[in-house]
Structures are given as C-alpha cells and as structure tokens.
Amino acid sequence: MTQGELFGGPFDAAVGRGRSEPAPGAVLLPGWLDAAAQLRLVAACRAWARPPAGMHTVRMPTGGLMSVRMVGLGWHWYPYGYSRTAEDGTPVKPFPPELDVLARRAVAEAYGADVGGVAGAAGYAPDIAIVNHYPHGARMGLHQDRDERTDAPVVSLSLGDSCVFRLGNTETRTRPWTDLELRSGDLLVFGGPARFAYHGVTRTLPGTADPALGLTGRLNITVRQSGL
Numbered sequence: 001m002t003q004g005e006l007f008g009g010p011f012d013a014a015v016g017r018g019r020s021e022p023a024p025g026a027v028l029l030p031g032w033l034d035a036a037a038q039l040r041l042v043a044a045c046r047a048w049a050r051p052p053a054g055m056h057t058v059r060m061p062t063g064g065l066m067s068v069r070m071v072g073l074g075w076h077w078y079p080y081g082y083s084r085t086a087e088d089g090t091p092v093k094p095f096p097p098e099l100d101v102l103a104r105r106a107v108a109e110a111y112g113a114d115v116g117g118v119a120g121a122a123g124y125a126p127d128i129a130i131v132n133h134y135p136h137g138a139r140m141g142l143h144q145d146r147d148e149r150t151d152a153p154v155v156s157l158s159l160g161d162s163c164v165f166r167l168g169n170t171e172t173r174t175r176p177w178t179d180l181e182l183r184s185g186d187l188l189v190f191g192g193p194a195r196f197a198y199h200g201v202t203r204t205l206p207g208t209a210d211p212a213l214g215l216t217g218r219l220n221i222t223v224r225q226s227g228l
Contacts, residue, residue: 022178023167025153025192027110032187035212038159041221042213044096045131045159048073053086053093055133067138073099073129075226080147082128082226099129103155103223110153110189124152126223134163134204134218142166142173142200150227153191158182159219160209168198184209 017030033041048071049055055071060079074095075082086092103126128148132140145154162184168177170193179202182188190197204218 022180023190023194023197025194026167026188026190026197028180028182029106029109029187029189030183031185032106032109033157033159033185035185035210038185038210038213041157042159042215042219044098045133045219045221048093048096048131049133052088052090054088055131056087066140068132068134068140070130070132073131075128075228077128077130077147082147082228095127095129099221099223100126102157106155106157106187106189106223107153107191110187111191124225126152126155126225127228128224128226130222130224132220132222134161134201134220136161136204136206136217138201138217139203140201142168142198144170144196144198145222145224146196148224148226148228150225151191151195152225152227153189153195155223156182156188156190157221157223158186158188159184159221160213160215161218162205162208163218163220164202164205166200166202167194168200170194170196170198173198181205184213 020028022028055069057069058066058079060066072086073093075084076086076092084092104124107124163182165180165182165188166177167180209215
C-alpha cells in the first residue's frame with residue numbers, strides 16, 4: 001500500500017461533530033475552542049494584523065496574488081521559506097505565549113503520549129504561527145507544508161465562517177482526498193503519515209459565523225515548529 005492509499009475518498013457526511021481521525025495522523029476535534037476563547041483569539045488576531053509587520057497579500061513567484069491575506073508570528077513566511085523580516089521590512093512580531101500554550105495542549109489532546117506513530121506533546125516546541133484571513137470567495141490551492149525543517153505536527157484552528165477543507169494524499173494533488181467541513185472553534189492537527197499531505201481550502205461558506213464574533217469571512221491560525 002502506498003502512502004496515497006492511506007487517505008480517504010470524497011466528502012464524508014458521516015464525519016460527525018465528535019472526535020474523528022479523517023486520515024492516519026490527522027485528528028479533528030470539533031468545537032475545541034469555546035465561545036470565549038474564540039472571541040479572545042479574534043481580538044488577538046486583529047492586534048497581530050496591524051502594522052508594522054501586519055497582515056498582507058502574498059505574491060507568488062509566478063506573479064499571481066493569493067486570495068487570502070496573512071500575517072506571520074515568530075517567523076515571516078514567504079514562498080517558499082521563512083525570514084525574521086516581514087513584508088514591510090520591519091521585524092516580525094514575536095510568537096505569542098498564548099499560542100504556544102494552546103498548540104501544546106492541542107497536540108497533547110490529539111495524540112497523548114504517542115498515538116499512531118506520531119510523537120505527542122513531549123518535545124513539541126512550536127515557534128511559528130501563520131494567521132490567514134479568508135474573505136468571501138477566497139480559497140487556497142492544494143499544497144504541502146514543507147518549508148519547516150522538522151516533521152512536527154501542524155496545529156490548525158478555525159474561526160468565523162465554516163469552510164470545506166480538502167485533506168489529500170502525500171504524493172500528488174489528485175485523488176484520493178477527503179473533504180471536511182471545518183467550523184468556528186474546530187481544531188485539526190495533522191502529523192505522522194498526514195504531516196506532508198497536500199491540503200487546501202476549496203471554498204468558504206459565507207454567513208455561517210456566529211455574529212457575536214464580529215468577523216467577516218474566516219480566520220485560520222496554523223501553529224508549527226520550524227526546526228530553524
């Protein structure tokens with residue numbers, strides 16, 4: 001069996017709102033962030049998005065612009081690497097302690113000490129956060145997170161509008177893949193066999209956010225360990 005064959009097929013409506021493992025090494029914990037935690041994170045994202053070293057639109061080497069806007073914390077991501085200097089030439093904002101705590105807890109709850117061949121919280125040392133804002137109509141094509149120098153798990157937190165998240169295989173951007181609906185407050189952790197899976201957001205679902213968040217579109221916070 002190839003790595004690609006480990007991953008599931010099309011959208012599976014049977015993936016309910018309880019803990020699930022949509023692929024080996026991938027763990028989905030719906031509603032992991034309560035309403036108060038979501039409000040705190042939205043407020044924090046607004047502060048992180050302000051200049052200097054604020055939220056910006058990324059231009060790819062091909063010349064195209066990404067439809068999402070992003071800000072890096074700890075390290076600044078650019079295609080395809082990291083630097084300590086943000087898009088505007090100023091030092092990148094530091095990696096926030098609150099995200100360090102959240103990410104370590106997320107990995108511990110997803111994997112425990114060691115589940116499915118994925119190292120648990122012991123030794124996990126996140127030092128990067130990338131905050132992506134998806135306005136209505138934004139998407140993200142299938143890609144691998146290969147700019148880090150480690151295979152430590154990626155922690156993904158969703159806020160605001162729901163989205164269709166496509167979790168693919170590790171070999172190609174083509175099938176097999178599994179489409180998941182990620183809602184505000186959901187936690188997705190992927191490591192082990194899923195760490196280098198192709199993944200992306202095929203669409204957002206406007207109007208699905210809780211109005212109390214005061215958020216238009218979707219925010220996604222991914223926390224990573226750089227190995228740099």
